[in-house]
Amino acid sequence: NAGVTQTPKFQVLKTGQSMTLQCAQDMNHEYMSWYRQDPGMGLRLIHYSVGAGITDQGEVPNGYNVSRSTTEDFPLRLLSAAPSQTSVYFCASSFEGTGTYTEAFFGQGTRLTVV
């Protein structure tokens, strides 16, 4: 059981480049979310999705885009990378499609550096 899988683990981008952070889960979870983790600031919610085709903004959505075409996948797109987006990004999933509450499971993270 893989849980939540994030790729890549590390990435260096130049300012202005775009890229997609991948997130996949195999637990039939309806709820998926993206957080960024910065020193001294905990984890802050970027975007979340309560099911395929449904997404919404979190606390810090600017500069990021998401879509949810399947239950399993929830990619995060950086449209035009900026140094302020240097961070560690975590994807999380929870809540089984059968209607059962679960804890939030986190991926291993993607460390992104924008130069």
Added chain:
Amino acid sequence: GENVEQHPSTLSVQEGDSAVIKCTYSDSASNYFPWYKQELGKGPQLIIDIRSNVGEKKDQRIAVTLNKTAKHFSLHITETQPEDSAVYFCAASIQSNFGNEKLTFGTGTRLTIIP
């Protein structure tokens, strides 16, 4: 929106002693309070959680207490061991029919156990 404050930011305790981490929250509608442990290079992992209908929950050496009136909750680790060294995050959310919606995290506590 919800605001979660966490103290202390760093904590060092002798092996075998107890550690206490405290959090306060602002939204009285919050009803779910998980604690996560994050080891170096890994994603956060749930260690214990509590819902607003109980005041205390215990799991072996770990316990969480909740004071709804004062809007604060605490993590207690007894008989600390070297493997307890990690960063601990508290969080709060309003758990709806969609699961752990919009977790708001504290800023984290780096716990170091001194052998």
